[in-house]
Amino acid sequence: MNDSQKEPASKFQLRNVKAWYGDNEVLHGVDADIPEHSVTAIIGPSGCGKSTLLRSLNRMHELVDGARVDGQVSMDGVDIYGPKVDPVLLRRQVGMVFQKPNPFPSMSVRENVLAGARLTGTYDPSRADAIVQRALTQAALWDEVKDRLEAPGVSLSGGQQQRLCIARSLAVEPTVLLMDEPCSALDPIATTRVENLVHTLKQDYTIVIVTHNMQQAARVSDRTAFMLSGDLIEFSDTIQLFKSPSDPRTEDYITGKFG
């Protein structure tokens, strides 16, 4: 809400972050501080590197064959590309929600929420019910699915599936939630719900959301980063970026001159 007034601590500090797919450099040295307990939106035209930047924050980028990242990304002051860092443990701290809702097809609603615990070997049957209810409540889905927890996750509507995926991420108790165009496969009503949810979740989480929808960025985020061809052009308070952008390229993009 008006968290943007005070100056929160940085969750992520990016220094000269570069990324490649094979020989193709897709990020040309990005510097940014992403504040804690706030929503940061990354906007820009297709192929500008916004998803790559997002994926460098939980080391998902490097999972693609031939992809690599250079430069420094620290989270809470720890270099997440340090030699002793296990990316698997990092990803338990940094949850991710994807463009297309992807609940596990062989699992029920309940099992989907518990999948993180099962996959990471931290499943505790005595806590399972509480985890399911808490995560689904946080994801604003509990009232809709509490009577069909055993139904397949994929039997829900698209918007419900996406909130199920958010609940699944929250169930492993991360501190950060990365969202990669989470509403692009959803209808307007489902989009509104997810946006409202993002608004509530920033009390407890640091949220970074990639979107191609500028209105969405304006609605949900405290700060907005504008990217173009692998460069971070402008990164400032959302209101300022949309009302009085300091770079002419930002202005051209948000006024619809290209992109």
Next chain:
Amino acid sequence: MGSPLSSSLQAAEELPVSARGRAPATGLQLEGRPLRAERLIEFGLFGCAFATVLTTVGIVATLAMEALGFLREVPLSALLLDTAWTPLFVEKHFGIWPLVAGTLLTSAIALGFAVPLGLLAAIYLAEFAHWRTRRILKPALEVLAGIPSIVFGYFALVVLTPLLQEVVPGLAGFNALSPGIVIGLMVIPMIASLSEDAIRAVPGGLREAAFGLGASKLATIFRIVLPSASGGIAASAILALSRAVGETMVVAIAAGQQARLTLDPRVPIETMTAYIVQISMGDTPTGTIEYRTIFVVGAALFLMTLMMNVISHRLTRKRGAA
């Protein structure tokens, strides 16, 4: 000069619009008929496709007729209730179970060997191998599939059996174990290749979701990817079973020719296929009851493999639909 030209123009205008390609350039001409040559080609192609169907029908009909001829002389109950198979002896018994047992024994050994190895190879190829490694390994696997089965048969008899005799006490020179393992070797490429396809067909989004939750690579593979690919993996195993059941040369050479009802892999046995070889190659005169036994065995074999192929097909289809 003027009159023929004008009349030909007139003719062109009166022509029904056709696909003759010289329709007058005025207006949009869409009506047409396919060329006769095209229909001829289509008919020829249909003929080729139909020939394969006809062949299948012919084979099934021959099997069924000869098998029915056999069943007119030997009741079905003798086939299914007797436990000895001695059609070439003076005292004839026609219990098919010893042959079925021999077939299932070698096939079970083959799959017990090939499914774990093939599946692990598939997991490696699909999830771990660098693309350069894969480019070498996949053709190598296919070469394994291309070795003639007679070579595999000799390998079982003259290499593997003597080796196994060193470690397995009481292993006869002809036995079920050695050809079973060799058939397993033969079907590994099939299982590996089809399972790899099934694993690759699992949507990348599911892997990403698991990684995003902090799952390790192994947890992702065994708890998310393999369950999602299980239909295709099961289909590959059943197809391999069908192939193992129908495999002939290896068992004919290395398993012996003694139909006996046993699950002991160390002693000589006879499979359904090996029995058919024995009679076909021997001097059993046509038209006799001994001769007809091979059709009833063949029909039973056909039914078994047909069933497995149908199940495998269903499993793959279900995966595709999901």
